[in-house]
Amino acid sequence: MSRLMPLLTLGVAALFLASLLIGPAPVGVLDSLSALILDDGTPMTLVMREIRLPRALLAVIVGASLGMAGAAMQGYLRNPLAEPGLIGVSASAALGAVIALQTGLAAAFTLALPLTALGTALLGVLLLLALAGPRGASLTLILAGIAISALAGALLSLVLNLSPNPFATSEIVFWMMGSLADRSMTHVWLALPLSVLGWLMLATLGRGLDALTLGEDAAQALGIRLTRLRLTLVIATASVVGAATAVAGAIGFVGLVVPHILRPLVGARPSRLLFASALGGAVLVLAADIAVRLILPDRDLKLGVVMALIGAPLFLHLIYKTRKEFA
């Protein structure tokens, strides 16, 4: 157990390096790393610093955000099915991002894109909590998630269909499935501030979530202020999911798969799961993003496709396990 965190950190580092070294341009390991560190004025520096580095950094940011958000929501709702993608928060964030881009708001001031995504993600989370209640029974949670996802997805398609740009409509796939292809450092700087803010807020939730495993009354007796916990959770989740989705589209299942695998390894303690899931999410998204580049190098296979192929069977398994609750 104590070896889990160093192991995960090592995994992130190794995959980060691999992500930097894999690309369509055939360049040696040492050449590409020296081009990254020393600006030698060759186009290779441009490739490393403006194409590969932002891609690897975004995989870490997005993965950590989604993994952590999943662990936090599951801890709060005490339900392993609570995941930003499944419960419609990612789709809501994507809607905000598309609105910001198509109305020109994103061009008007720097952080408009992630902030609008945060705003709609916040609406999504609040709507979900209003529908599912603080205990979040699986059936209501999933139904509310389907409804929110469907509504946000439909509005997103509408906005893109109304765009005067003929390419916009075909990008529904990107927003619903997510991809890290051809992003730049600009996107890293767009996503980073809100992500860091969200991580810090989520990190403060550990003790409260641990106490909550004993039940709400016990948690309150332990001095946990539930309203405040809830507020922090909602804002933090909306920040991290909003920032991640604004630059990479809605990537599903990360927050479902990662906490599920890591939960037994941390003794099912939500506080430890929170940090382990951040690292685990980064590992998973880095690995999935390397996979899409190796499987179909020229086609921009969407990250969401790989994640759904991994996550959907697990989702089915979880539903099967919790089916008593549905009956």
Added chain:
Amino acid sequence: MANRIAPRISGSVRLCKALLLAAALIGAAAEAQEAPRRVVSINLCTDQLAMMLAAPGQLHSVSFVALDRRASSMADAAQDYVINHGRAEEIYLMQPDLVLAGRYTARASVEALENLGIPVATFDIVTSMAGVRRAVLEMGEALGRQAAARDMVADFDSRLAALQAEVTRRPRAALYHANGFTSGRASLAHEILTAAGFENIAITAGYETGGKLPLEILALAAPEAIITGQPYPGTSRAERIMDHPVIEALRRGAQGAAVTDADWVCGTPHVLRAIEGLAPLRRALEATR
């Protein structure tokens, strides 16, 4: 008729005269039958060829795309015609005696029109300078304006030859469109670029047939000029890639940049304007090294 009674009248001279007269009459009838009088075009490229070649009053309607300045070189001229949206019902009600369509324009509409007994002339997509000549001659044939088409081809040939005259060095240029697509051999854009005296880096980088050119490969190829598409209003990820920091760095590093416009879209003599548009850039690059 005339040639059947002619032999009975007398003499071979008269016979010959009568035959000549008859031939002339039949020929004139055939020409009158051949030249359609109410033509409707439903494809951007046939729209433009028809507008250039049709006799006054012969072309009745062109497609709505012909009005779009981004895609059509003849948006102003198109305003003088009735506009259609390529739907079978709409076209049928115009009662055309010839419909002009592209090889890949709305197959269902074209088939419906053919079933209704309306003749449809289908034009292939033009991918080369030779194809432009062919398309002009074909359009002349379809409209019964062969002489005008021949004149246009002669003019095209001489202007093209004049443009291609002097090239001391071929600067390496990259065509980079929305979604990171580039154009390889057997594409009009490649032909325009080559005719303007550039070397297309897609070919040297191994993307002979065009397709998606990864940003990394483009950056490493370090082209001397980068030619991107003209963005549409509204935003899309597909077009934002043309503002990627790598492309911006290449634009700064490269000595020149240009933007493709409506003249690049269709294989009509207007491609000469696209070639002419690139000439100053090539001359500037030639001078640098």
